[in-house]
Amino acid sequence: MSITQLSTEILQKIYEYATVQDVLHLAQTSKRNYRAFLGRRMPILETAMYNSYSPLPELVKLVIANEPDKSRKLLSTEIRRNATVNRIIETRELPRMTIELIIKMVQYGKVADRWTEVYPRIRWRQNSNNRRLLRPHEQERLRGAIYRYWTYNSMFHDQVFLQYDPDLPRSRDDPRLRLLRTYSTIQLIQLTEFLDKMQQIIQVDLYPSNAMIRSQYSQPVPPKTLANMGWGEGEQHKRLVLDLMKYSPSDLLHLFENTTTKSQRLDHLLVQGQHFLDAPATLRDSIAIVNFQRQNGVDIDTNIFDEDIEWGVIDPPDDNGGGDWGVHARWAHDASVTGSWDEVEAERMGRLPVGGLDMDTEEEFEEDVDEDA
Structure with a gap:
């Protein structure tokens, strides 16, 4: 059976076993595949991130460590680093995924x-x-x-x-x-x-x-x-x-x-x-x-x-x-x-x-x- 004849539910199930690159490539093959992707975009991307780049909590901590400090307060380097360490330590589980966060994680x-x-x-x-x-x-x-x-x-x-x-x-x-x-x-x-x-x-x-x-x-x-x-x-x-x-x-x-x-x-x-x-x-x-x-x-x-x-x-x-x-x-x-x-x-x-x-x-x-x- 051709992939074009598969139901939307089966297509979305296929997405769950793909890597990030495979998800993007498959979504670009046809309008129907793209709509199936959009129907469960964030769950599919989160699963694809896990398939490609796990362990994700450690990857999120790396993103946090490289985020610029937007605070305008006059704080010492030690206080700033301890604050960042606190954020990293508190990130024990995977936070809510966003497109912006996924883009940073992929890099x-x-x-x-x-x-x-x-x-x-x-x-x-x-x-x-x-x-x-x-x-x-x-x-x-x-x-x-x-x-x-x-x-x-x-x-x-x-x-x-x-x-x-x-x-x-x-x-x-x-x-x-x-x-x-x-x-x-x-x-x-x-x-x-x-x-x-x-x-x-x-x-x-x-x-x-x-x-x-x-x-x-x-x-x-x-x-x-x-x-x-x-x-x-x-x-x-x-x-x-x-x-x-x-x-x-x-x-x-x-x-x-x-x-x-x-x-x-x-x-x-x-x-x-x-x-x-x-x-x-x-x-x-x-x-x-x-x-x-x-x-x-x-x-x-x-x-x-x-x-x-x-x-x-x-x-x-x-x-x-x-x-x-x-x-x-x-x-x-x-x-x-x-x-x-x-x-x-x-x-x-x-x-x-x-x-x-x-x-x-x-x-x-x-x-x-x-x-x-």
Whole structure:
């Protein structure tokens, strides 16, 4: 039977299984298909967004993090960031969808969806025989990690915040820690895996050190060639990599797919402004602090060349029910709903030993952070 002979109800049911692009293409094929689409436009678009770019609550939070501040009140940077973190934390469920919100979500969703296609090349760089497409649930995990990474970068790696507070968090109420506490340990593991792969792209593909360039050739590399390809040595290069970890997923995707020379990547770097090179990224250290505060005994710092990260984005090779699923269940539900760190919240999450939390002073907390770092 031709699609032109299907009832409106069946056509609308077909729309529910389509992606955003497929919905738009199908609606443009005939007036009848367009009218069927208009009959349930918002429910169809909401379902299509889920099919294409889930998890949607995390995507909405990313949109919130990038919205311009329209307030005319004279408020400090800290107050403004805390207000935005509060909005993000309060967005636990998907809000009412509007066309304006969907348009904003699609802009970020397209980038994340493209990463699901590129990611296998990075993930199985060292073992290409095992390379495969990501499964649907792996794609959703990866998009979620990308949205969280992008949300943090948008809020805490922009020019204003870097000028205001470029150092590591020194207070338990720091908005960076409050945001990360709303993620479960499993989500932090997946975020760290994506973070590591982005660092690998920077170190190997985009901004390699002189030593990395020399290792790729069996013969000595002429100094001029090395200068045209390498980005420095030792601590100098390490500092550069830390600075570049402030790049957004959109920036990294553009550089990875559309640049081939050092001059192109240098031009993109200079466009970011001087503030971009004045302070390193803080996401990895902030994750370590939150993990240390939870005292759950799990080391979530992965290796950038590791291809077998338990509870990460990609299913482990032995996907037959192995692993401690009791631990997984606990780590998957240990997020702080409010982002706060207090005894009541910690005890509710089961993170405290009998007797409660030993409440350190602010100075003791800073000492603990320094030791952990």
